[in-house]
Amino acid sequence: MAMKISQQKFNERLSSNLENDFMRxxxxxxxxxxxxxRSAAVDSLNWEEWRNHGExxxxxxxxxxDYYLYELSxxxxxxxxxxxxxxxxxxxxxxxxxxxxxxxxxxxxxAKSMVTEEINLNSHLExxxxxxxxxxxxxxxxxxxxxxxxxxxxxxALHKNKDQIREVFEQKIGxxxxxxxxxxxxxxxxxxxxxxxxxxxxxxxxxxxxxxTGSVCLVTNEGNADLVTALPKTQIxxxxxxxxxxxxxxxxxLVGMLTRSAVGQKLxxxxxxLTGIKEAFEVDGPEEFHLVIVDxxxxxxxxxxxxxxxxxxxxxxxINTCPVYRHVGxxxxxxxxxxxxxxVLSPLLGGYDDYKELPYASTLCGACTxxxxxxxxxxQLLHKHREVIVEREGRAPIxxxxxxxxxxxxxxxxxxxxxxxxxxSTVMKPFxxxxxxxxxxxxxxxxxxxxxxxxxxxxxxxxxxxxxxxxGNPK
Numbered sequence: 001m002a003m004k005i006s007q008q009k010f011n012e013r014l015s016s017n018l019e020n021d022f023m024r025x026x027x028x029x030x031x032x033x034x035x036x037x038r039s040a041a042v043d044s045l046n047w048e049e050w051r052n053h054g055e056x057x058x059x060x061x062x063x064x065x066d067y068y069l070y071e072l073s074x075x076x077x078x079x080x081x082x083x084x085x086x087x088x089x090x091x092x093x094x095x096x097x098x099x100x101x102x103x104x105x106x107x108x109x110x111a112k113s114m115v116t117e118e119i120n121l122n123s124h125l126e127x128x129x130x131x132x133x134x135x136x137x138x139x140x141x142x143x144x145x146x147x148x149x150x151x152x153x154x155x156x157a158l159h160k161n162k163d164q165i166r167e168v169f170e171q172k173i174g175x176x177x178x179x180x181x182x183x184x185x186x187x188x189x190x191x192x193x194x195x196x197x198x199x200x201x202x203x204x205x206x207x208x209x210x211x212x213t214g215s216v217c218l219v220t221n222e223g224n225a226d227l228v229t230a231l232p233k234t235q236i237x238x239x240x241x242x243x244x245x246x247x248x249x250x251x252x253x254l255v256g257m258l259t260r261s262a263v264g265q266k267l268x269x270x271x272x273x274l275t276g277i278k279e280a281f282e283v284d285g286p287e288e289f290h291l292v293i294v295d296x297x298x299x300x301x302x303x304x305x306x307x308x309x310x311x312x313x314x315x316x317x318x319i320n321t322c323p324v325y326r327h328v329g330x331x332x333x334x335x336x337x338x339x340x341x342x343x344v345l346s347p348l349l350g351g352y353d354d355y356k357e358l359p360y361a362s363t364l365c366g367a368c369t370x371x372x373x374x375x376x377x378x379x380q381l382l383h384k385h386r387e388v389i390v391e392r393e394g395r396a397p398i399x400x401x402x403x404x405x406x407x408x409x410x411x412x413x414x415x416x417x418x419x420x421x422x423x424x425s426t427v428m429k430p431f432x433x434x435x436x437x438x439x440x441x442x443x444x445x446x447x448x449x450x451x452x453x454x455x456x457x458x459x460x461x462x463x464x465x466x467x468x469x470x471x472g473n474p475k
Contacts, residue, residue, distance in 0.1 A: 002120035005149035006334045010357040013332045023151075023159045023329045030158055030415040034320040035443070037264020039372075042351035044266075054257050055375040057250045058311035061242070065302065068211040068244045069293065075214030079276025081312060083287040085241075089119035089296050096236055098202070099290060103234055105130050105200035111218065112136035113205025113296055114153065114314060115240045117336045118349070121203070133195045135224040137188055141165055151330030151338065153316040154262050159329060164186055192224070202232035206239035207314075209291075209332055211245045211250040216291065220256060221268050229274055235286035237274070239291050254313055257373040261315035297349045306381055309344050309376045316341075318368035318378055324361050333358060340368035340378045344413040347385060356395055359385035403442070418462075425456045432456075 004150045008011055017023060041051075061068060073083040086092035100108065110116065113267045122132045134143045138157040142148040145168045151158030159163070162179045169175035169184060173191050204225055208217040214239045218225040218264050230237050245251045259265045278285030303311055319325050319339030330338035335346040335355065345359040359382045368378040396404075410416045431437050435453040437444065444453060 002123070002335060003336050003346070004354055005336060006331065008334070010332070010334065010361075013334060014328055017329045017332045018327065020159075020329065022161065023163070024327060026158055026161070027329055028326050030152075030155065030327055031320050034262075034264060035315075038261060038317065038320070039264075041260040041264045041266060042361060045260075050197055050253070050257060051373055053253060054296065054373050055311065056311075057245065057253060058374045059308075060245045061246070062302065062307060062310055065241070065244070068246060069241065070212060071211040072209055072244060073291075073293070075211070076276070076289075076291050077214075079214050081276055081291055082213065083291045083293065085293050085295070087295045087299075089294070092119050092292050092294050092296070093121055093124040095292060096238070096290075097128055099234065099236065100125055100128055100130055100201060103200055105234075106201060107131045107133065107195065107199045108201045108203075109133045109195055109228050109232065110139075110198040111204040111220065111228045112139050112156075113203070113238055114336060115205060115296075116203065116238050117150070119294060119296060121236075133192070133199070135192055135195070135222075135228055136220075137185065137222060137224075140188060140192065141168060144168050150336055151444065152319060153314055153338070153341075159331070159384070169303050176391045196227040196231050199228075199232045201234045201236065202228040203236045203238065204228055206237050206243050208251050209239055209243055210245055210248055210251055210273075213275055215248075217251055217255065218270070218272040218274070219258060219268050220270045221263075221271065223270050225272050226270060229272070229286065230284040233286060234288045234290075235274075236290045236292060238292045238294060239293050241298050244392075249463040254374075256315050258315050260459050261313075261317040261371070268456065280473045301348055302317050306348055308376050309341075309348065309381060311376050312341055312345070313374060314341075315373060317371040317373060321371050323363060323367070328361070333361070340382065341376075344378060344381045344385065349418060352389060352393055352395060356389055356393075359383075359389065380460045421460050421462070425458045428456045 008016075017032075076083050084092075084095045086095060106129075110122075110132060112134070116122070122131075125132050134140045136156075137154055139150070141157045141160065142150060145160075151159040162181055162184065165184055166175065166179040166285075173187070175184070175187050177187065204216070204218055205272060206216050207219045209215070210217065216239070218229075245254060255271060256267070258266045277289050278287055288295060298310060301307055316339070318341050322339050325339045326354065333339070333342045333346065335342050335350065337345050343361055346358055347355040362379070362382045364379045364383060366379045369376070372378060404437070410420050428437060431440055433456045435455045437455055438448055438452050439445070440448040440453055
């Protein structure tokens, strides 16, 4: 699966998901639960001080990226690991594919990683004849269901109910019990256990890489990452180049903010730190370790007006509060990165050709900015995207450009403006019913397709003002 998850146009995805009542209900319920838990978790801290500190850490790393990448790679290699810097997705997948060929790998187990989805790693490995098994339960469900794309960064199978999951398990892995979540999870655990024991290579993502020690930190609730890294003899960690912290002290701060912001936990069940290959006195761990550091467009964001988006720690707090995501769901965004973070990041990594609509899939209410634990000004970046799309890229729809030109012409001429305000009510009368415009013409159709638009009043403000100001101020 690549970053782009759909060939449909944005409006087609939007219309389809607006009609998906189950998905919308599931998303609304999940948002409520996540927000309630998050509020309780952050109340125990001076949260704004933590946010300031988190922002400071992330900005410091971005401003000193070259230093910390060099320190990280040096320390990984000092502990027996191999480091590969991949400028593009193709370089990353080619390097990992080469390892799989050298090891004659038949089976590969993975712990959840957004960047491996971004570079479409699974597809490349499967073309080599490798069986690739996702071990995160949500990702495993989606993989079994014909590679259904994720709809949420933290809970990728949010759009599925337990009966749908039971049907998938029954068809794909011989499940015969009920649709109770506990029984479903137990069956998945039994099936996955065999895969861990027979895998040739384990692949993980990376929540944070500690430059000081060359360590990789993984944050999970299921323990699958521990088995992926402990049992196969060859382990590969794939990280976006920005996922760095200088020392364990900064890692502890950001992990605490991540878990509280994501699912409202003070800590998740497993905080796993991996450092190098297995030592002689250790009973498990990889005999060979590779760290693949992926650029894939990130370096072009550094130093620019969108640099702050690289502060993201992938907590999904912005997704869990977004009113637009609540109604349209994750698949509408057409990217593995959904919600406000996806609306900013996807156009930067994937280009405006595929994602120019996403910055407009926002109310600019600022709720995403308010909850971001590292203070990314998300609504400002969305507005900046719109500015770039219209003023620099010249990608505004022709109808919108003509409308704005006409509006500019009308408002710059007093006589035309007066005439326009006089005839507006008459012109809009065919579209008005009960003082509401329910089927607007032209660009208004996109609005009135979902809600009514206020009718144009017959009495102009200028006329009202002149009438009531005779003899004194209007009341």
